[in-house]
Amino acid sequence: MKIKDITDHIEQLAPLHYAQNFDNVGLLVGESNTPVTGVLITLDCLETVIDEAIVRNCNLIVTFHPIIFSGLKHLKPTDYVRRAVLKAIKNNIAIYATHTALDMAHGGVSYRMAHEMGLQNVKTLVPEKSVIKKLQIHVPRENVDELREALFSCGAGQLGNYTDCSFVLDGKGTFMGNDHSNPSRGQKNKRETVQEAVLEVTFLSHQESSVLQAMWENHPYEEVSYSVETLENEYSKIGLGAVGNLENPMSSNDFLKFTKTVFKSGVVRSSLSRKRDIQKVALLGGSGSFAIKNAISCGADAYITADLKYHDFFQGEDLLLCDVGHYESEQFTKNLLQEHISEKFSSFAILCAQTQTNPVNYT
Structure with missing residues (x-):
């Protein structure tokens, strides 16, 4: 089995064609025809993750966030990006990134968030046009x-x-x-x-x-x-975010406690709690302030995302805004990719990285 066999299967779930223009997805390091010894799945491809791949005999790292995001003018080990890339090259380890291609996928990042929340009747929050x-x-x-x-x-x-x-x-x-x-x-x-x-x-x-x-x-x-x-039609199977319903309504306080538990967040930053119960929930993994208006227009009672700024919370007059943290909102991506790849390559080692890559600490 070659790297291309794995990446082709990933792209059936998350075609690179739909990644955002600013993004850098696909095979970033390595050659597609290289035979695979093992696959390690991670949210961030740091130098410590490369070390783990070496120990666990994995020569393909499937990462959500691309380690190479903008152009590199040299490969001296002066920062965490170049150190990771250099170590991958020296050890013949390939790096493949999905990022916004998986964000856009039906059943992708936000859909997995909805699954972990136990939401029902899940649909795309911001369907793609054209x-x-x-x-x-x-x-x-x-x-x-x-x-x-x-x-x-x-x-x-x-x-x-x-x-x-x-x-x-x-x-x-x-x-x-x-x-x-x-x-x-x-x-x-x-x-x-x-x-x-x-x-x-x-x-x-x-x-x-x-x-x-x-x-x-x-x-x-x-x-x-x-x-x-x-x-020009919207297409509900491709787009960002997800929205669905809790099986039973919750009070705002109970919903916040539930959200913190599901996402294992050190803290959940939220807007002022609403008086009525929460049942319809919108979600968007990663930085999702741009879709607050979509959450409001679809009638959501709460919106779970990350990286909200001070002034974003003023938009929470008509719904409960919840910032669970960037890493926390996307953490289930590893499980999603492992399950998708293992479904086709069931006899092959598809491993989730054990290395902690969240750069944010809560004290």
Whole structure:
């Protein structure tokens, strides 16, 4: 088994295509064709984590936060980033980061928070827009079924909880090939009229290359008439945050105690408690102040996130804001990745790092 086998499986859960533009995700150190001896999963890839990988015979570290975030102009061991990268290179250890690709994934970071809270009917808090594309193809009527099945087989035609979605409109098409053409219907230099159909399917933007490849390989024409359009629709299976319901309402005080226990937080910073009970809860792992308005608009009673500033708490007039800490909000990511990888590679060592990487201390 090679590194690429592991990372390809991770990207089925968290396609790198949806990572934020500022991010640095994917294979940061190492070569994708290197055989794997073991996988160590961590939230932060520090030098001490590299040491643990060496001891536990793991030559692939899957980290949530990328250790290389901005450009490195030298590799002298002058800070914690360069020391970790140098030690990884010297010991032939690869580093792969998921970060905002996993934040955006359905079933990703915030969904795992909701799972740990025992929330029900969980949905995406901030669905992503413009990730659905529509392919429209002109094809001879007798070839529609074969082409459609080929497109379905590579992921086209999926909408939320539905698959095999398409639309077909019958009509007539005309064309005339020149001396250099090789028409599959009719003859060169003669106008042909063919019973055609317009076949439409939707797909997600990260699938575009495979969908178009399937179209070209399964279309009978030498030249294919097609168009691709980006739709403005929100897509609930990709986006940031999550929102769901507690099985039973809790008072604000009980909810804060419960939250502190679940996230093992040294302290939970919160806005002034509301009078009514808490049942609908929004969550977003990491720095989530930008989504307070989304939590309010969806009717959440509480919003759990991290890195809230002083003035952010003034927005807690209509809901209980809870800052559980950055590390604390994302800590379950290790378990999520371990379970996902182990599901496919059940006979291989997929280990969670034991090294403590939280830089924040509570006294």
